[in-house]
Amino acid sequence: MTVCLDCGEVVESTILPLDLTAHTWGEWTEVTSATYLSEGLECRECTSCHAEETRVLPKLVPDEIISDPETGISLNTQQGVLPEGTTFEVDDVFDGTYFTLLNREVGNVESTMYNITPKADGENVQPDGWVLVRLPLPAGYDPANVNIYYISTETGVIERMDSYIEDGYICFQTNHFSVYAIVDASSPAETPTETPTDNGGGTSLSFFARIAAFFRSIAEWFRNLFNK
Numbered sequence: 001m002t003v004c005l006d007c008g009e010v011v012e013s014t015i016l017p018l019d020l021t022a023h024t025w026g027e028w029t030e031v032t033s034a035t036y037l038s039e040g041l042e043c044r045e046c047t048s049c050h051a052e053e054t055r056v057l058p059k060l061v062p063d064e065i066i067s068d069p070e071t072g073i074s075l076n077t078q079q080g081v082l083p084e085g086t087t088f089e090v091d092d093v094f095d096g097t098y099f100t101l102l103n104r105e106v107g108n109v110e111s112t113m114y115n116i117t118p119k120a121d122g123e124n125v126q127p128d129g130w131v132l133v134r135l136p137l138p139a140g141y142d143p144a145n146v147n148i149y150y151i152s153t154e155t156g157v158i159e160r161m162d163s164y165i166e167d168g169y170i171c172f173q174t175n176h177f178s179v180y181a182i183v184d185a186s187s188p189a190e191t192p193t194e195t196p197t198d199n200g201g202g203t204s205l206s207f208f209a210r211i212a213a214f215f216r217s218i219a220e221w222f223r224n225l226f227n228k
């Protein structure tokens with residue numbers, strides 16, 4: 001409050017002091033997008049002195065959950081990332097090529113593989129953005145030692161995904177659905193017996209395991225060759 005010393009009238013100043021240090025900020029531009037697992041970052045620049053300012057974008061929060069009661073698997077996302085009415089199919093993967101690639105990367109450990117296929121109107125669809133996938137931990141898997149791996153047989157790429165454990169689920173995010181493996185690095189896979197005395201299923205399993213072992217020995221030979 002300002003008071004005139006001559007007449008005692010209360011006057012309000014309408015002239016704000018000129019701030020010479022004020023910047024003329026441009027628009028915020030996204031530097032890193034926020035995801036379900038990490039915060040993002042955006043940046044703006046002063047158009048006169050080119051000073052820069054950054055601010056954190058909070059982690060994404062899912063507002064749409066698509067779940068499969070049979071497997072307990074759920075896709076957690078935001079409106080518009082998957083087409084309206086999307087459901088998904090889950091197939092257990094038994095193809096030996098995937099196990100060969102995985103075992104070459106992580107050794108002969110316990111793993112469970114899923115091929116998750118989102119579908120809308122009968123067509124396979126891929127998300128336009130991030131989806132947080134929650135997979136129930138298979139029985140006997142050690143929560144402290146489980147990891148998620150992305151496997152592509154087309155490119156031979158194996159990639160460990162960032163993941164976390166929550167309420168008996170292992171959670172990771174993806175923007176592309178493919179084959180994912182839950183791997184328990186603490187437990188070696190059961191070694192198949194050389195004498196197939198049981199049914200055909202057991203025989204084919206040990207067949208794939210033998211192929212896996214063969215590829216592992218080749219990989220080992222190459223590692224020794226190049227002393228990697």
Ligand SMILES: [Zn+2]
Binds near residue numbers: 023046047050051
């Ligand atoms: Zn400035």
